[in-house]
Amino acid sequence: MLNPFKRTYTEGELKIFEFLANTQFFNALRHSEMYRFMPAIHHRKYQKDEVVFFRNDPSQALYIVKSGMVTLNVDIKDNFETILRVRPGTAFGENALLDNAKRIYTAMVESEEAELMVIPNYAMKEVFDSSPKIKAKMLTSLAAFYNTNNHRLFSSYRSSFGFFNLGQMFE
Numbered sequence: 001m002l003n004p005f006k007r008t009y010t011e012g013e014l015k016i017f018e019f020l021a022n023t024q025f026f027n028a029l030r031h032s033e034m035y036r037f038m039p040a041i042h043h044r045k046y047q048k049d050e051v052v053f054f055r056n057d058p059s060q061a062l063y064i065v066k067s068g069m070v071t072l073n074v075d076i077k078d079n080f081e082t083i084l085r086v087r088p089g090t091a092f093g094e095n096a097l098l099d100n101a102k103r104i105y106t107a108m109v110e111s112e113e114a115e116l117m118v119i120p121n122y123a124m125k126e127v128f129d130s131s132p133k134i135k136a137k138m139l140t141s142l143a144a145f146y147n148t149n150n151h152r153l154f155s156s157y158r159s160s161f162g163f164f165n166l167g168q169m170f171e
Helices: 011-021 031-035 121-130 132-159 166-170
Strands: 042-047 051-053 061-067 070-076 079-086 106-109 113-120
Touching (some): 011 031, 011 061, 031 132, 079 106, 113 121
Antiparallel strands (some): 061 113, 070 079, 070 106
C-alpha cells in the first residue's frame, strides 16, 4: 500500500539521486538522506587547464564529475605528475568530509570543459551534525576508499621495487 505521508520527489531530484547513488560516498544513502544535500549542491563549469584547487588549499568542498575529465596531480619540483584521471560519476576532494583537512593534490580540468557538482564542506558538516546515521554511512565509505587506495599504494610500491622512501609515509 502506498504511504500518503511519504515524501515524493520530482523527476529532476530522482535523476540526481540516481547519479549520486552510483557515486562513492553516496551509494549507501537512501533518497531521503541524499535529499538533505540537495540545497547545498552547486553545479559549476570549468574550462580546460582550469585549476579546481591546489595542493595545501583548505578542503572546502567535495566535487563530483558530472561531465568532462579532471586530473589529480602531485607537484614534484616544478612539474605536475598525474596520479589519477577522474571521469564522470566519480567524486574527488574526499578529504572535505574531514574537519580542518588540506588538499593533498592539485585538481585540474583535462577536457575542453567539465561540469562538476560541488558540495561545500560546511553543508556536509550541517548534515552530519543533524544526522549521525548519514555521517556514519559516508565516513564508512571514506574509510573503504582510503583502504582501497592504501592497498594500491603498497602494491605499486612492491611492484616498483621500492623506489621511493615508504618510511616517510609514517613519520
